[in-house]
Amino acid sequence: MWGRALGLVIGLVFGAILCWSGMISPVVIREALLFEDSYLFLFFTSAVATAALGQLVVRRVMRSALLTDGPVAWSFERPKRRHIVGSAIFGLGWGVANACPGPIAAQVGQGIWWAVFTLTGVIVGVRLFLRRSELGETEPPSERAVTATPRTAAAAGR
Amino acid sequence: MRHAQLAWYIAGPALGLCVVACRALFNARLGVTGGFSELIGKLGRGSFSFDWRGWFAIGLFLAGTIFALIAGTQTFDGYGWLTETFTGSERALIAPVLLAAGVAIGYGAKLSGGCTSGNGLSGVSVLSPAALAATATFFATAIVVSFVTKAVI
Numbered sequence: 451m452w453g454r455a456l457g458l459v460i461g462l463v464f465g466a467i468l469c470w471s472g473m474i475s476p477v478v479i480r481e482a483l484l485f486e487d488s489y490l491f492l493f494f495t496s497a498v499a500t501a502a503l504g505q506l507v508v509r510r511v512m513r514s515a516l517l518t519d520g521p522v523a524w525s526f527e528r529p530k531r532r533h534i535v536g537s538a539i540f541g542l543g544w545g546v547a548n549a550c551p552g553p554i555a556a557q558v559g560q561g562i563w564w565a566v567f568t569l570t571g572v573i574v575g576v577r578l579f580l581r582r583s584e585l586g587e588t589e590p591p592s593e594r595a596v597t598a599t600p601r602t603a604a605a606a607g608r
Numbered sequence: 609m610r611h612a613q614l615a616w617y618i619a620g621p622a623l624g625l626c627v628v629a630c631r632a633l634f635n636a637r638l639g640v641t642g643g644f645s646e647l648i649g650k651l652g653r654g655s656f657s658f659d660w661r662g663w664f665a666i667g668l669f670l671a672g673t674i675f676a677l678i679a680g681t682q683t684f685d686g687y688g689w690l691t692e693t694f695t696g697s698e699r700a701l702i703a704p705v706l707l708a709a710g711v712a713i714g715y716g717a718k719l720s721g722g723c724t725s726g727n728g729l730s731g732v733s734v735l736s737p738a739a740l741a742a743t744a745t746f747f748a749t750a751i752v753v754s755f756v757t758k759a760v761i
Contacts, residue, residue, distance in 0.1 A: 456633055461667015463627045464725075469675040469683055471619035472609050476688025483754040490614040493623070494728070500624025500710020501733035509631045511622070515635035522635050524734045527721075529741035536720025537727070537742040541749025546705065546757070548688045550713065550724040551640040552668055558691030564687035567703045570647070571710015576641070578646050578711070579718035606698030 453517050463554045474556045476548035483545065543571075610681045627730050635662060639726025640668065641717040693761055720746075 471493055472478040498588035509522045544550050547568050549557060554572060557565035614686070630638040632682055638714070643665030665686040676682050686692065690702045693741055720742045731739020 453634065453660040458664035458670075459733050460629055460638070460662040460665045462671045464623065464638075464664070465671025465700035466620050466675050467614070467623050467626075468668075469672060469679075470609040470611075470700050471616070471623075472683065473614045474672070475684040476609055476659045478609065479685060480689050483751050484758060485751075488615070488732035493620040493688040495749070496617060496620030497623040497627075497729055498619040498733045501627035501729060502624075502735075504624060504628030505631045505734060505753070508628060511661040512632060515631070516633050517760070518635050520635070521630060523633075524736070527738040528734055529738045533720045533727075533738045533742045536716045536718070537745035538716070538749050540716030540720060542712075542753055543716060543745050544724070544746060545708040545750035545753025547709035547713065551644055551737070552723075552725055553660075554710075554713075555640070555644075555665060555668035555674070556672035559669040559674075560682045561620065561673070561758050562682055562684070562687070563634060564691070564702065564706060565702075568710040568713070571707040571712075572714035573710075574646065574707075575711040575716070576716020576718055576725060577643055577652070577714075577741075580649060580652075581716050589714075600742060 464552065465559070468553050468556050469560070474549070474553035474560070477549040478554075479544075483548070503589075609684060611679045611683065623729070624733070627733055630730075637726055637730040638662070638664070639722050639730060640665065641714075641723040641726055643668070645718065649729075689757070716746075 468474050472491075473490070473493070478487070479490065481487040505524075512522050514520055515522055540550075547554075549568055551566070551572060554565055554568050557571050629636045630636055639661070643661040643663075646658055646662035647665055649654065687706070688700065690705060691699075694701050713723070717726075717731065720727060722728070722739065722742065724746070727736075727739040727742040732743050
């Protein structure tokens with residue numbers, strides 16, 4: 451219950467910042483990507499720096515997160531093909547629409563009707579991925595190789 | 609923009625604190641695509657019992673509505689370079705272009721494990737190598753796409 455309510459509150463704050471900073475405006479994003487305006491990069495860098503410092507403090511000070519058990523920690527994932535390919539596909543869409551998922555949600559909330567098309571596309575894209583995942587088609591080749599190894603080893607052992 | 613722009617040195621750190629809040633509360637990464645995925649997955653099964661990620665995403669929609677009501681205006685007119693470039697009878701092109709871009713955004717973000725918030729903001733802030741690679745890739749791609757479309761169209 452608390453988790454859901456606080457998730458909603460964080461969403462409200464996050465969305466309000468995206469609106470007030472102009473990050474939901476495709477013109478503002480376009481100007482940044484064409485290096486005509488530095489706002490996005492200053493905004494993004496200061497957000498990352500604050501998040502980095504804040505999380506280091508949280509990890510040091512808190513024995514566990516407030517709503518979950520276990521120590522505050524995060525894992526380091528190595529870059530795989532899917533990170534690069536997926537982000538290239540994402541960047542293509544972002545470069546054309548000049549809106550990413552957070553801003554798209556806030557745009558629809560503001561009643562900007564062009565955003566309904568963008569949001570519909572995002573829903574289709576996410577559903578497409580979820581359906582392919584269920585079929586196991588998007589399993590990265592590296593992981594497939596790992597799961598195949600024990601079987602080969604077992605066969606060799608026999 | 610139709611209203612004042614909050615200074616970056618206030619807006620940026622405030623956004624970063626949202627990431628810190630998710631870490632302190634849930635020991636989890638803040639990610640908008642994760643929230644979308646939660647809503648889409650649950651609704652697809654006829655369920656409305658969303659976890660905090662789903663409610664986070666709902667908050668983003670509501671924030672837009674509340675912000676526009678308080679500001680007394682939407683943040684912008686049209687839809688960026690698309691509505692500036694394609695006018696008159698060419699306007700019909702914009703809807704399919706936005707749909708296709710949306711599919712790329714949704715599918716690409718899921719494949720790479722995050723969007724500008726999950727990989728770009730949260731992932732980079734804990735120096736995750738995968739998130740760093742993803743963020744460099746989507747920024748580079750979007751920058752190239754912007755310069756190419758500016759030059760060609």
